Every structure is written in C-alpha cells, then in structure tokens.
Amino acid sequence: MGSANSGQEPDASTPPDPEAAIAGVGHQVRGLRKLRGLTLEELSTRASVSIGLISQIERGRGNPSFNTLIQLSHALQVPVGRLFHGPEQTSPVVRAKERRTLDLHGSGTLDVTYELLSPGLTGTLEAVWIEAPPGYDTSDSPFTHPGEEFGIILQGRHQVFLDGVCHELGPGDSITYPSTTPHWYRNEGPETVKAVWVMTPPNL
Incomplete structure (x- = not known):
C-alpha cells in the first residue's frame, strides 16, 4: 500500500515532526526578518521577544510558545499561519x-x-x-x-x-x-x- 502513495503529498492529518516544524518556522522567521530589513534587535523590540530567543528560533532550536509566535508574526506583519509554511489552500473549505x-x-x-x-x-x-x-x-x-x-x-x-x-x-x-x-x-x-x-x- 505504501508504494501507491509514492510522490504524493503527505496526508494532511499526519502530525508534523516537531524538529522539522521548528526548523521550518525558524527558516520563515529569518527570511521574513531579512525581507523586512530588520535586525535581530529591531525585531526583538517590535515583538517584545528577547534577542536570544529569536536567535534560537531562527537556528531551529528552542521551543517557542504559541504566544511567542503570535508576537513574532505580528512584528513581521504576517498572519501566524505564514510561519508554518505549507501549501496554500485554494478551497474555501477546511476539513x-x-x-x-x-x-x-x-x-x-x-x-x-x-x-x-x-x-x-x-x-x-x-x-x-x-x-x-x-x-x-x-x-x-x-x-x-x-x-x-x-x-x-x-x-x-x-x-x-x-x-x-x-x-x-x-x-x-x-x-x-x-x-x-x-x-x-x-x-x-x-x-x-x-x-x-x-x-x-x-x-x-
């Protein structure tokens, strides 16, 4: 049965690997920060999140809370869902x-x-x-x-x-x-x- 799904997108219901998820969020935060032309210090001030924690997140380390991710997303001027990179849904329905x-x-x-x-x-x-x-x-x-x-x-x-x-x-x-x-x-x-x-x- 496994070979039948070869090359397809993973099942959306499959829980993401935590380490991969943290690394993905770190990649998004770093990319968005640079896109906005912000230093770590500037993002820290905007988000009220410590420089050390932001640095850890960008390197795919640490264990950021949902609260922290909300603060960062708004400081970066994106919805929090943007930090969890994935395929954009075209359907208006979310199962x-x-x-x-x-x-x-x-x-x-x-x-x-x-x-x-x-x-x-x-x-x-x-x-x-x-x-x-x-x-x-x-x-x-x-x-x-x-x-x-x-x-x-x-x-x-x-x-x-x-x-x-x-x-x-x-x-x-x-x-x-x-x-x-x-x-x-x-x-x-x-x-x-x-x-x-x-x-x-x-x-x-």
Missing part, C-alpha cells in the same frame, strides 16, 4: 482532518491544541481552534499586538484577562476586544476548554 497545527509543543507540559481554521494565509481574518486543558495559563507572557479579536467558548470555562480585568466565560459566551490591550488566558479547570478565536492578522 477537520486537514487543519494546520500552529503549535510546536511549546506550551510547557500541557497538551494545548492550536489549529488554523481559515484556509489561506492572506485573508482579512484568521480563525484558530483552541483546546486548553486545566492549568493552562499565559499570564507570564501577555499578548499585545495590532488588530482585533473575537472568541467564543464551546466547552468548559475560560478566563480572559484584558489589561488585568478578568472576564470568565462559559459555553456559548463570546468576547471581542482590541488586540492592543494586554490580554492573557487561564483555565482553572476541571474541564478542557474548547474555543474558537478569530483575529485580524496584519496586512501582507
């Missing part, structure tokens, strides 16, 4: 088994899922499927970037902090806010949170 994973096992010991729901890399909206287990907490590295965000909770109870103010959301609850407001998230459990988040990515 459940074809979602692009947007995490490099960078969320500590927690099994957090981030998957791209929107098909392309150049649209005006970027939608992400999130599954955050009990204990999920990004308070140590708040997000701050241009744009606007909308989130809706499908399962569990999720705390969304906007500039330090806690908004606790349950199934069916939604929230909208400017991404320039420092924001972070927490799941105090006991149930895994499932949510859809939509954001306006930077213009290419």
